[in-house]
Amino acid sequence: GRPKVVICRDLGPAMPLLMERTDIEVVLWPEDRGCDRAWLLKNIKGAAGALVLLPDPINEEVLQAAGPDLRVISTMSVGYEHIDLPLMAQRNIRVGYTPDVLTEAVADLCVMLALMASRNDGVAYTLVKEGNWPKYAWSPFTFCGPQISTMVSSPTRTVGFLGFGRIAQSTLTRLVAFGVTHCIYSGSATSAPNPARDAALQAKHKLAALERVDLDRLAGESDVLFVLTPGGKDTYHLVDAAFLQKMKPMSVLVNASRGTVVDSDALATALREKWIWGAGLDVVEGEPKINGDHPLVREPKCVMVPHIASATFETRMAMATRAIENLLGGVFGTEMPAELGDR
Numbered sequence: 001g002r003p004k005v006v007i008c009r010d011l012g013p014a015m016p017l018l019m020e021r022t023d024i025e026v027v028l029w030p031e032d033r034g035c036d037r038a039w040l041l042k043n044i045k046g047a048a049g050a051l052v053l054l055p056d057p058i059n060e061e062v063l064q065a066a067g068p069d070l071r072v073i074s075t076m077s078v079g080y081e082h083i084d085l086p087l088m089a090q091r092n093i094r095v096g097y098t099p100d101v102l103t104e105a106v107a108d109l110c111v112m113l114a115l116m117a118s119r120n121d122g123v124a125y126t127l128v129k130e131g132n133w134p135k136y137a138w139s140p141f142t143f144c145g146p147q148i149s150t151m152v153s154s155p156t157r158t159v160g161f162l163g164f165g166r167i168a169q170s171t172l173t174r175l176v177a178f179g180v181t182h183c184i185y186s187g188s189a190t191s192a193p194n195p196a197r198d199a200a201l202q203a204k205h206k207l208a209a210l211e212r213v214d215l216d217r218l219a220g221e222s223d224v225l226f227v228l229t230p231g232g233k234d235t236y237h238l239v240d241a242a243f244l245q246k247m248k249p250m251s252v253l254v255n256a257s258r259g260t261v262v263d264s265d266a267l268a269t270a271l272r273e274k275w276i277w278g279a280g281l282d283v284v285e286g287e288p289k290i291n292g293d294h295p296l297v298r299e300p301k302c303v304m305v306p307h308i309a310s311a312t313f314e315t316r317m318a319m320a321t322r323a324i325e326n327l328l329g330g331v332f333g334t335e336m337p338a339e340l341g342d343r
């Protein structure tokens with residue numbers, strides 16, 4: 001019969017790409033919320049492929065439930081922390097993901113978070129929306145924060161990136177318009193230095209410096225620091241109390257990668273004790289179970305949004321389309337536009 005595919009989320013305007021196909025049997029999670037584990041385990045039996053998202057752990061349990069026909073897991077995300085990659089390789093199951101198409105949307109949000117965190121916008125916005133337009137707003141120094149534009153254009157001030165992939169480089173492009181002159185970054189221990197790429201980027205953006213540095217220098221010299229590295233055990237709590245203590249008191253930290261890279265308790269302490277000026281977070285350890293008592297939610301200098309960096313109509317449509325193309329490529333044994341393992 002036709003190969004069966006399990007789709008763990010309604011893909012909205014991208015659904016016709018699946019539903020119009022007569023050569024597959026589509027089994028779709030019917031509700032507008034994360035798919036139940038029990039539903040997935042039941043319905044994946046005999047499937048050739050599954051389209052999944054970040055909250056769906058893909059592990060031995062899923063493979064057991066699926067049986068021998070499973071050929072592909074396609075995740076609608078650039079991250080793949082939720083997929084046991086060594087296990088997939090061992091069972092010859094191909095894995096697709098959605099890099100590139102979300103780069104610009106995430107870079108936009110990175111800049112937004114940096115601006116919001118530097119300018120006290122979390123506090124200011126909340127006051128207005130709760131009906132408390134401040135009577136004292138025009139007292140000269142209330143709500144003031146460091147200015148991103150002159151901050152990065154000053155010869156001694158610097159934008160830093162923990163992880164310097166596609167998203168970081170697109171964020172840098174935007175910051176050039178704010179007058180950035182110095183850029184430093186740290187790459188993973190396993191990624192080879194790329195002096196030719198760096199020289200080309202420095203020339204393109206007319207930067208005074210673009211340099212790969214160690215974590216000590218990254219912490220100590222960045223005025224705005226963007227965390228844009230993959231998650232997983234290699235990057236777990238890279239930003240910890242020791243790192244934060246080395247940062248500048250007027251610096252701003254942005255995390256749009258994985259919550260696990262930043263130690264939440266240490267960050268709350270850093271903000272409370274003014275080791276750094278502010279933080280802007282798209283992701284946080286332990287999400288989505290984050291309530292009003294969370295130390296970072298309670299921290300006025302921490303601006304938080306609930307993991308929405310790629311959430312534009314254009315980008316989510318491109319991600320869904322790519323995830324479907326990856327799924328079909330895996331099911332029919334043809335090319336997948338973005339396959340993990342052959343990057």
Ligand code: GLV
Nearest residue numbers: 076077078079310
């Ligand atoms: C979002 O965090 C993603 O990995 O796509």
Ligand code: GLV
Nearest residue numbers: 078099165166167
């Ligand atoms: C993610 O796509 C990155 O390379 O930064």
